[in-house]
Amino acid sequence: MESFYITTAIDYVNGSPHLGHAYEKVLTDVIARFRRQRGDRVHFLTGVDEHGQKVQASAKKRGIPPQQFCDEVSAEFRALLPKLNITNDDFIRTTEARHQRVVRQVLQQLHDQGQIYLDEYRGFYSTRQEQFLQDKDRNPDGSWPEIYGEVTEITESNYFFRLRQHQEWLVDFLMQNEHFIFPAYRQKQVLEFLKEPLNDLCISRPRERLEWGIRLPFDENYVTYVWFDALLNYYSAVADKPGVWPATIHVIGKDILVPPHAVYWPIMLHAAGLPLPKGIVAHGWWLQRGAKMSKSTGNALNPLDLVAEFGVDAFRYFLIREMNVGQDSDFTLEQFMVRYNSELANNLGNLVNRTLNMTTRFAGGVVPAAGPDTELEQGLRALWAATRDAFIPLCEDFQFHTALERAMVFLTETNAYIEKRAPWKLGKSAAPEDAALLRTSLATMAEALRLAVTLIQHVTPATADKVRAVLGHAPGPDWKAELDWGGRLTGAKVAPALVLFPRPAPPTKP
């Protein structure tokens, strides 16, 4: 049994969850479920990042303690998970004691090793925004934008991590581990980035400027800032669980790949003497080009509204079917409806319903044993074998959108098989050979359906369960064995009907 530890990025609790948050959870869950059903020992972690300036400010604005603010917003993020049918094993908050303990321990260790040192940082500071500014923040004429108020150049003592010392090591590591980052071109970007010399990383903030954070164990006048806090969650969550670390995959958004996850994180681990993760998957963003959504025009699109209206599986299916992992994609209601109607409702849902209906009408609701085996059945079985054999490697390579496309082709061909066999004609015939072919056709379509939903069950788990239930089938524990074409359904009592993905009601006119 292989250990498979997968994580999402932890979400910053300074706002409500949106489509991007939902996507990352769903993508990670699909990978986790896929590995789990293949027999890996999966540990799936997600969580929230609760420290920092913005949280402190938001809490202050509302006149409540930061911890209370975190409690409220964290609950909102946590509540998202069951709504999306996410199978995370753990949920970490960076304000938890287990996390703070590990962060302080690692910081102390690195300090003892001389990897962290005190130095002075000089820069332009905005009192109003309570932050240092960069040259890129300037107006074209060199002045500072109005929003920063008075800007003064100040010097501040802070602690620095010796990032630079490990630059060559990281380049070597990436050269030797070509597939560390997915997609591959992202790894090239990292190497490009590493052609410039790194600066050491400022990891602290004086407490007079930032109170809401984890205090440095070797200097109580400072808290650690962002990276040693947020990134270490992946390790702190499992530090007391033997055999889990290192992570197998960190799933993150492309915006936090370089430098945090691809540069800071490997170097932090290396410096601390901890094993490195096996890989990083950097996904793209959902865009909303085209018609701009707005509440005033009544076409606002909230992901959770889609879940409520069309079901969690339709939502998960769309995200995974539409997005090529690593690339960006448009999210439009039109495209959602196209996938929903043509693939889920018409191709799959209708196939379920017609199979149940015909089995009920022509075989008393019991799946018969297959009779004569002809070229038609052999053809469909051959397609199934090819579909399954292509599907699994595609999922291993994160090509879920292509894999689902293959599954859809199989369903289309199953529909075509039914047309060619025309059980409704066989059912009206008195000839014994027609009755035998009828049994074959009913057994074949039910089996094809069982196999198809089992194949895609990591994307649409609730649908797979529902379909197997109406087919009267309780799956065994061995997923791969369930993917063999056979006679498991013979004698099963099926439900009379099921409308899986109902067509949306036409808008009612007032």
Added chain:
RNA sequence: GCCAGGGUAGCUCAGUGGUAGAGCAGAGGACUCAUAAGCCUUUGGUCGCCGGUUCAAUCCCGGCCCCUGGCACCA
């Protein structure tokens, strides 16, 4: 500016040195078990532009145009 990826049917994309493909959308047809679904047939493209290599280029090379993403101390 530098680096990377890309410009192929209305839309989303696949593709190969030798008369261009899929899905969806559009059109027509036969059928009726079914969620007016499913099946069959079909309209549709100067494969970004200009040169070059080649018997032959959408696919190789050069130049150009356009789009997207990345370029650190910023969850």
